Amino acid sequence: MKTNPKKIPRTQADVDKAFDTGCLFGLEFTLNLILYVLKDKHNAPNEDILTLRDEFMYANDSVAKKYLSYADIKRCLDEEYDLAVKLVDRGKNGEINGHRVCISTD
Numbered sequence: 001m002k003t004n005p006k007k008i009p010r011t012q013a014d015v016d017k018a019f020d021t022g023c024l025f026g027l028e029f030t031l032n033l034i035l036y037v038l039k040d041k042h043n044a045p046n047e048d049i050l051t052l053r054d055e056f057m058y059a060n061d062s063v064a065k066k067y068l069s070y071a072d073i074k075r076c077l078d079e080e081y082d083l084a085v086k087l088v089d090r091g092k093n094g095e096i097n098g099h100r101v102c103i104s105t106d
Contacts (some may be wrong), residue, residue, distance in 0.1 A: 038044040040053075062068040078084040087104045 035049065038049060059068065059073075063070070074084075077085075082105050084104050087106065088102050
């Protein structure tokens with residue numbers, strides 16, 4: 001069996017780093033998209049955005065301390081607000097990772 005002489009062997013640390021980098025990129029992209037919509041489409045004042053940031057950080061801290069779980073958040077959105085976020089497979093039509101986001105209300 002032939003091997004590619006230009007192939008660089010990867011370690012689990014390389015794979016983990018690539019995964020973490022991808023997750024961070026996705027998070028940064030999503031937060032920038034949210035900020036864009038708030039500012040460009042809803043003309044949200046910076047004060048409101050900073051308040052939203054503080055509320056995100058508080059919720060994140062609650063998750064980190066295990067006071068709140070992701071399942072709790074999804075259940076709250078569904079039961080109290082009739083909202084759900086779903087990724088719908090759309091093939092290769094230019095969507096990120098072949099998916100589009102659907103926010104459904106009942």
